[in-house]
Amino acid sequence: MKISQNNISTWSLVVLTIVSAFALGSCKKLIDNNPSATQLLEKEVFNDSVTVKAALAGLYTNLSSGDRYSVLMSTLPAFSADELTFVGSTYDQFIGNAIIPNDPSVGILWSWPYSIIYQANAIIEGTAAGSNLTPDFQQRAVAEARFVRAFCYFYLVNLFGDVPLVVTTDVDKNKLSPRSPASAVYSQVIGDLIYAQQNLPDGYTVSGGLRVRANRWAATALLARAYLFLGNWADAEAQATSVIENTALFGMEDLTAVFTPSSKEAILQFYNDVNGRTGYAAAVLPNPQTPVPTYVFTEQLKAAFASEAGDARRTAWTATITYNNTMYTYPAKYRSLTIGANAEYFTILRLAEQYLVRAEARAQQNNVPGSRADLLVVRQRAGLGATPANDKDALLLAVERERRIELNSEMGHRWFDLKRTGRINAVLSAVKTNWKAESALYPVPADQRSRNGNLTQNPGYN
DSSP: OOOOOHHHHHHHHHHHHHHHHHHHHHHHIIIOOOOOOOTTTTTHTTTSSHHHHHHHHHHHHHGGGGGGGHHHHHHHHHHHSSSSEEESSHHHHHHHTTTTOOOOHHHHHHHHHHHHHHHHHHHHHHHOOSSOOHHHHHHHHHHHHHOOOOOOHHHHHHHSSSSSOOOOHHHHHTOOOOBHHHHHHHHHHHHHHHHHHHHOEEESSSGTOOOOOOOHHHHHHHHHHHHHHHOHHHHHHHHHHHHTOTTTOOOOOOGTTSSTTTSSSSEEOOOTTSSSHHHHHHHSSOOOOOOOOOOEEOOHHHHHHHSTTOOOOHHEEEEEEEEEEEEEEEOOOOOOTTTTOOOOOEEEEEEEHHHHHHHHHHHHHHOHHHHHHHHHHHHHTTTTTSSSSHHHHHHHHHHHHHHHHTTTSTTTTTHHHHHTOHHHHHTTTTOOOOOOOOGSOOOOOOHHHOOOOOOOOOOOOO
């Protein structure tokens, strides 16, 4: 059955009603570390498929609610790196890499995914114990929850480094959990994604053809990224290849269609809230009442866009406005502010990234022709020819350049890339006055440490 946007919005409200007590209780248990009145209810919630489906839908609704997390993940790390700056002083602490542990935005980047992780854990435990569920349905439901858990942990470990690895709803165990090594967190991410890959469906029928629920290919794409971040080049290449070769589902779109609901490039998207527009567009685009954009490109990112003449992404994905004799350039991948239009969905995973994952993995394995071929796919879509890079080191820099342009202002890619490649100190010390190596990790929120004496702080924030 085809699900319309109106049906999705209505269903989301129903889901929120069904799981509101569950969600609020879960947030308190994991973040505030206090048992909830709903604790005894949770095992009963998952005795039939209807409530499991509602809980899973609620998981996505809460993850994407108002695009709050996706907006912060696409802007705060961009401030910390060399992508975005802010017209005003609101985010000076991120732009100047001088974040303090009680910063409320850092608190959201920590607590939001942990509240989702708790919900995922409850679904995993409750579904596995359900007596009226078929084994196949149980496996698929657990797989979807494990994908979401892996997604959340991927971002936590890349923002904060070592983090508590919470894979249970046990309040007493959770409330004093110490930080686990990043290697252990990544092992959990890999394990969850492999399970999801093996047990999720191939298509998007669960979401009526819209690409707003995880399937086997979303798990595979995130797995390719995780392997790349770990330096497992052969595995990263293999996983990306399996997505790229699925031409029945995926293909490179025209630049103007990449972020639309019908985009064949999309692997996983968030559908919109009741306003019918992405929160990201509402945040970064100027409006007629306030014509000055507040989220604007740094001089470094503008120079990167201008480094090759004819790059169509500069026209398609950026915009400029002149106000009081000052020209502002700002991100415009999402352009629709029309209420109810649903012209765009916020895109979490897409095919172009998989080509760039494989290009980098191939370069690391000295497969120069293969790496060049993958870069060419992305560059041709942008109206460019083959890269002049023709050896491993040059290709790695070429991949970095393409990722910087192609994935700019998307879910922290530039910030993470600089860190994982070991280039962050060299790049940011050249453009940030007070850059310190310790700034590569965000501080553990002060309120979390006040509740849990076992939480240590990252260096440079005590």
